[in-house]
Amino acid sequence: MVTDARAFGGHSHGTGVPAGHPYAPRPFVVRARTQETPDTVTLRMEPRIPGDRLSFKGGQFNMVYVFGVGESAISISGDPAHPEELVHTVRAVGKITNKLASLTPGAVVGIRGPYGQGWPLDSARGRDLVIVAGGLGLPPLRPTIYDIFRHRESFGRIEIVYGARTPKDLVFAEEVRTWLPKSDLRVQTTVDAAGRDWYGDVGVVTTRLPAARFDPANTTAFVCGPEIMMKLTAQALAERGVPSEAIWLSMERNMKCAFGFCGHCQYGPSFVCRDGPVLPYKTLAPLLAVKEV
């Protein structure tokens, strides 16, 4: 590893990491903060250095550095067609994400990325597309859904199924409601349990799949959510006849370096940060059958 700061033109943004070094974060300023659910916020950011835009593909992630606290891998949830704005949706579950979720406009974070393999949207062209999101699995799919809206004619039938614990745990709830009239697709939103003020579906996402209309042999599926949800959804899709190589899951592991060097995110033969996070069910199925991997 190169350690001579002069090789990179000096240190980067006070982090102690030489500018230009692969580990050097780029400074981004929080411009807006939206409280999605009681524990989840969406941060809209822009580069502190004008023009330092961050182009990305749906399904990729960044390492987001809260200065003095630490770094966390967070999927990008914005629109790939607008790389001038960086959007991350964060659930406050640990030290770093709690701090991230509490940031207000004007705060500066460090960004490394984008990293990983995103959703293989090109492989879905000309086919039916089933998108299944559980809980905080929607934000990593949102950029790809925007791409689909832009190229709706490139796909067959589109079915989106989105599930959350309760109605108040649905992220982008207002936006999801606007998707249906925007494009020729079907959206089913479901929750595990609800009060009497909820008039939508109740049940886990797999219970909505029988109502989804698609030609299994000619379908590509993108699934993102908790691992158990992805496993059960992929099984249900495979049982319906969707080829296992056409079912793609976004895996979450403890990403540290994001280059496939450190090994923290190794999952079987794959480094999730480098080879994933989006991986085919055909590869993952044997691993998902093993407990505590």
Added chain:
Amino acid sequence: MTATQSEAIADRVLRHPFFVGIDPTLVHAMVAKAEERTYDVGEVMVREGRPAEEFFLVLEGKIALEIGAAEHPGITVETIEPGEILGWSWLVAPYRWRFDARAVKPTKVIALNAAAARYALAAHPAFGYEFLMKFLPVVAERLENTRVQLLDIHGH
């Protein structure tokens, strides 16, 4: 119910997805006292603890299954859609509803009389077995869905 009305109901029952493949002999025997019924949004269709004297084939709308307790309002744990069947308590002693069911959309159903249905199943054991073999997967699927819900699969 006139013979014509009975025929019309039997015809609708036979076309319901759940009854596809069920022998018409059994259906004609089961539809005694059956009727088509509509429910407005918010209308309670069945009450937990009450005798399960009917079961329902859902034609239109959406029905919420609720579990309630005195100290809090009902919690919806499942929704039932057109093409599905509501109620298995009528098949299992002591034949009492285990939940509330409430229409959350304008809902149309065929209500089948439980006693007539049980009598028909007993009177036509071969067809009755066939019916139960079709009904059992519905119960098994709902049990499995409930187990999956317990895993909190959306929540991590």
